[in-house]
Amino acid sequence: MGYIDLSGPGTATSRLRSAAVPVRFGGCAGLFNAAEATAPASDSAVLLVSPWGFEEMCLRKFHCEIGEALAAKGIACLRFDLPGTGDSADPAGDASLAGWRASVTAAAAELKRLSGARSVILAGHGLGATLALDAADGIDDVAGLALLAPVTSGRSYLRETALWWKMVAADLYLDPAADDGGGLSIAGLVLPAGITAELRNLKAAELRLARPLPVLLVGRSAAAGDEELATQLQAAGCPVERLVYEGYEALKTNPMRSRSPAAVIEGLAGWARMIAPNRAPGRTVATCREAGLAGDGFRETGIRFGDHGRLSGTLCEPAGPRRGASVLIVGTGYDRASGWGRMGVKTARGLAGRGIASLRFDAAGVGDSPPCPGDPDQVLYAPCIDRDVAAAVAELVRRVPGPTVLSGRCSGGYHAFRAALREPSCRGVVSVNSYAYVWDPDVDFNEALAGVARPLRDYSQRALNPKTFKRLMAGEVDVRRAGLNIARQIGRGIAGRFGPRIAALVHRNRLRADIENDFRRLQADGRLAALVYGDDDPGLEQFRMVFGHGGERLKHYPNVVRVSLGDSDHNVTSAEAQDRVIATIGDMALRVG
Template identity: 30%
Template structure:
């Protein structure tokens, strides 16, 4: 419990990790009752065997032999085996290995206790098992296989009582995280939406989560151009379930896919982008490469240029300093190129740069797509926003049909509970605007920032009123 509390790093302005309601860490909350139960847990002192058969996989430096003897003394049939892949499996998600021997050993061990099946006498007719469904208060969830060769996977969450004429929500992967979302954020969002009568599909794009690998491409890549087709297959799956229009929601790399599926498919009538690290798709990069290439807004580095240590790092070509300098210079060159394309288009009517985000958002605005863009205060992705639209996204903030929000006290993945709740409120507000055509007050909260006026509302993810 001490380790969980210590590992719960908090962004600036976030509430403390440990409070009267428990411990908040990585998007999860341990209640005081759960924490106390875990503190009291001591497997070496259990009075009964936990099961008739027990498999213990122990890491090389582990000390589970005494535990195995304790279970045997209680009458359990205990099998011990090494767990050589433990360190690789428990590393960061960018390096964690999937080819773990324990994943093969455990099901084989379980199968030893299963009696071989006996074919029933009779006609030999094949009876398909009913489609699995999870029934929750106010919602029903079921898994879907769809897309080419049924290679894509997602969870359709539908309300028991659907709201009339409301679009569904397409929840895309956050970076390379599976469809459940970081800290189960997508699961919680889906069920929150269902409580409001709104259906959703949280899906895994190709090569991520439970979806099949892409031919000729390694798994785990993000910002891939062909993911737009996967997202469109998700729209097809929603349409097959009776949901013709949708709002695409993406965080980090998922935001870039959401943007491009909105550009490609008119069934997307709303768009939510949360901390988009890039706006352009390509052949794909690893999550580690994307993190390593991210550069903050220029203003974040300017004050440090007066420090001699910074110049020494630049002159000796320090890796981090070189990366930042290269990123800022590439950003400046890109802004010049995009600006030249806009000038050319203004004179000739064509010639926008392919990565001109303002042109893309203008096309969505002209089509009537409502867009919400959310950034965590101080997030590194604000650098990409600056590169495309100027400081604080000024050019985008003057565009109709789009409004921007800044979440104080929030990390990149919105793992803070208060930040998630505030984001959920913002998503509700967008859906209400789309569903009712409203541009003013929503649910009695008072008017949001007027679209296209340059207004930027900063929300404190502590439950306070917007500043």
């Protein structure tokens, strides 16, 4: 194991910013930003407590930027995943708010150990803010509280989160009912039943502090609960600073479109610097090993790699003997590496149970990996992702010598496929619901992102829905775009069935030739490919262009198989579809290894 010196800046060079240092404690996975040496060192450090669910996915990059802003002001920062979420281990028993509060206490102790700070400032977002407030009395040397959009009513939170998810699901072309498992379930993430029951009894009047502390309340303009909490804390003697949460709704709607509110980041960092005393000379900080976490059949190590340790990832290895090829899990869009519905975590730990090692990581500008100078603001399908995939393959082979299998969903499947063509170690690729194998230069990315066509069956179902009719009459349905999408779907179906004669009339023929050449290269190199799709997935266009509407031309490519996910949604939310994907990846890794 290599040692990581936490006393240096660790967050910036003249060109690149390093990723935060991975840490593990009490079964929790965290990331630590050391205070930059160029700023006056603070004797307080900030603990960021995450919200739950899809909200946490949307805010991941935001929290990364908060950590960097605090470090630049000389304030160390630790952010972590609650038990049973993100990259943390699942709790041994039933999850509870008490267990989550205990993890906040453990994280505060770890932060003081890592940073050498005498006190901590607790900062949280959403449900994380409520946990921070609830845990504050049980933590020694708390210097202040930063509460961003805190949950002040458990019943309202559960009701509003469920309604909010229905709107988000519609924006992402998902069926929110598919997540309904009898409790609060969002994006494949289920809020534990015990915590759901406890939250129903949460009221603002119960959110108290035993001693007055400085408070920064970043509130939503129309949230009565924020006002009530501020008044309550002020009455208890707490000096409360107020900051309007500009951009809150847009931030938590979609990781692909969210933009971090710079005013909130700067306001939080400035407030923390104001209340935090400077550190006395001679205080030391910790040096730690690469962070490890063990579970049922697996052991994981949080790592930084690439130039200046700019990329953040997790190496997952089997607890027992290793078998087969190792697997690189390429991330999707702006989702953090743990994945939609923790799919990245489930895949890695499921593979480890079969003896297969894997690496999951965030590309630059995604999740916990800071952006690279010169990269575009929109990195999806960009060459810079290919650069980072190459760095991840090199790191995986360095740590686990031998053949590799590359896997990914949607844009991750595209980049995995492109890397499979050039990486010598790669013996197979599993591409799930990939929109493309070759990016069509005639397609405008932003237009494609905004108007990805829904499957025809989805349009027909919605057209028969009375709610759709009401939205249509109210002018809430984009009829022109829907009509164009239906026309495209019909056109694609015709082109897939009647083949080259129609495709030759348009530039699709050239694109098809490029894709065919790439699949021939895979075949010539003896590399396997599993193309995994839901039966109505919008990404099937290029598949049908090359292999026919029903895959009849697959017979010319004996190294390629089509795997059906049935009626799975594009994000592979259902447990059944996830299991099928994980099994396909594992089978290939064992076959080629």
